[in-house]
Amino acid sequence: MARRHAPDTAQSDAPSRADGLGRWWVGYAARTAATDAVCVILALLVAYVVRIDGSVTTVSGEYSPSYLVVTIVLAAAWLASLELGRTHDRRLVGTGPAEYARVFSATWRLFAIVAVIAYLLKMDIGRGYLAIAAPLGLTMLLLTRYLWRQWLHGKRDAGGFQSGIVVIGHRQQAASLIDELGKNPRAGYTVVGVCVPAGEVEPGEHVYTVPVLGTLSDAADVAVRIRASAVAVAGSDVITSEAVRRLGWDLEGTNVDLALTLSLIDVAGPRVLMQPVSGLPLMYVDEPRFTGVKYVAKVIFDWTAAAAFTVLLSPVLVFIAIIVGCTSRGPVLYTQDRIGKDGRNFRMFKFRSMDADAHSRLGEVLAAEGIGEIGMFYKPKNDPRVTTVGRFLRRYSLDELPQLFNVLRGDMSLVGPRPQIAEEVARYDRTGHRRLLVKPGLTGLWQVSGRSDLSPEAGLRMDVNYVENWTLFADLLILARTMKAMLGREGAY
Structure with missing residues (x-):
């Protein structure tokens, strides 16, 4: 399906505001990945030096590789687990506990798998070795992630390291979302453009200081043109499910995320369960529990x-x-x-x-x-x-x-x-x-x-x-x- 292009009247200062937004991620991801590797390798080396003496250099049991091989394999698996666990996801870093939770989850799952594999292969990996490596590595990983987050907050407080977002929705709903995102600059989102229903606001006007760059059907083209990181739909009544699906298709291959806002507030992820029913994503919200x-x-x-x-x-x-x-x-x-x-x-x-x-x-x-x-x-x-x-x-x-x-x-x-x-x-x-x-x-x-x-x-x-x-x-x-x-x-x- 051919995309409709944003009208020429949408040209404004938005491209200059969005220029470079989102590029911060490449360098930041490289830095955190490098410190992750240092933490993992250092923790395993400390465990190796402290627990492995000259008389015991191999794992006891039916399958007995050297501890040096175990250390190398475990380091590679640990870093792979962090990557597969999406601990560097750009949408999570900088705010909230999800980044730390994923680092914690990736680490304990890895060592649980190691315990199962060791049992199945009848390998007796030293408990002292694992008891040092796992908590030491996890502590250093969480600490360095925290320090990088503080550094990132400093950059965001100064107005940098932001991800540009195009908001689509009715004028009032768009203004509300812009206001909420603006209250927390450390979250790293800057609204760089708004697309509203045709006839509601003319291109060239502003919604809550943000320029209107087109109509709802122009959203994908606008986001790509000004190099935004995401398109956020403000309010479910503004766009049909079919239109959301088509917008997702238009954004495929553009590296622009599609985000849907919900009217629920202050409901954390553990209480939310998404279950598709007849192709419709149905969201259940568990009631809060205060016992158990x-x-x-x-x-x-x-x-x-x-x-x-x-x-x-x-x-x-x-x-x-x-x-x-x-x-x-x-x-x-x-x-x-x-x-x-x-x-x-x-x-x-x-x-x-x-x-x-x-x-x-x-x-x-x-x-x-x-x-x-x-x-x-x-x-x-x-x-x-x-x-x-x-x-x-x-x-x-x-x-x-x-x-x-x-x-x-x-x-x-x-x-x-x-x-x-x-x-x-x-x-x-x-x-x-x-x-x-x-x-x-x-x-x-x-x-x-x-x-x-x-x-x-x-x-x-x-x-x-x-x-x-x-x-x-x-x-x-x-x-x-x-x-x-x-x-x-x-x-x-």
Whole structure:
């Protein structure tokens, strides 16, 4: 079928804006692949040197290759697994946990296959060798991917390393999608053109500052002409399934992706199941679950990790307690009633960071800020009740460390929505009450995404997103990001 060409009146500054968008990927993929190879080879060499001595150089069993051969084959298989697992997919890098999850999955699947092959061939590969290689390699792979992501974020913050997208849809829907993509430049998408239904907006006009480059039937030609990376369909009512299929055909062989947006928001991949029915892709969305095996695993992980952190940080806890007690009058620990899972009250612990009479002066602070009462996520930036030491503790979130004891008691989790006081919970609507379906956390998605600098609406949305889409892997990522947030101090006061 011959394609219709975009009208000449669509010529604008869009080609210059799109020029080079998406080219960043070649160099970035090469860099990450190179560091992947270094990590894999280094991990296997360390395992080889540490566990293989001069007297044992071959694998014991009926089939006994040398450990050097095993190391070479395993390195090649590991790198192939990362590639086959699409861990370098340009649509995943730079944002979200999917990239890390794929690296983790590709690694553990490989070593599971190695264990099966060793069993079938009756090869007794040293457990110490594998026990060093797998965790060391995985740790280095995830760390280098994280470091590359931080580098990529720096480039994207400066306006580079973006992928150009052409949005097609009704004007209002296109504007909404453009706005959402613009809120997160680190995701790496820049809308470089819009195609709308014929007669809705004339070519040469703009939708939310983005030029209209043609009609819906021009989308493929426009995307190719301005070298966009993808065409995104904004809204399912704007284009029929047959038109989507034809658009996909038009984009074949052009290296331009076709993306369909859904009206569902804050629904993570693990809850989504795609099943073709009579040629129609039917999407099922699982209901969120708050009990079961994975929550048992969360409890075990919380208690074990909290106990380990408490032991490791015990000198820090003692030192902070001494400093707080010596620099201001009042108890070292501050306790307050908070609302936990299913609306149950519990006593939350913190190092005292305010004057002992802080509660009686709350009205004074609210009046100074022109606030009649406490709202959700309320935290004044310049609270006169905070002590000098307390300001330092709050800046680095050190005042929260005693909540490790709340985790050990079972009142809280390491990761979850922040526990709030009864006055804040009383303001919850139906969405807000979703926060109470899980234990509150010492840290959470809100804390690593801006903390008190976020609007209440944004903070609430992040909490509900976490509650409904929780995974243990996401918890590990949030804990890792917490260290950066503490050192960065964004939104902490």
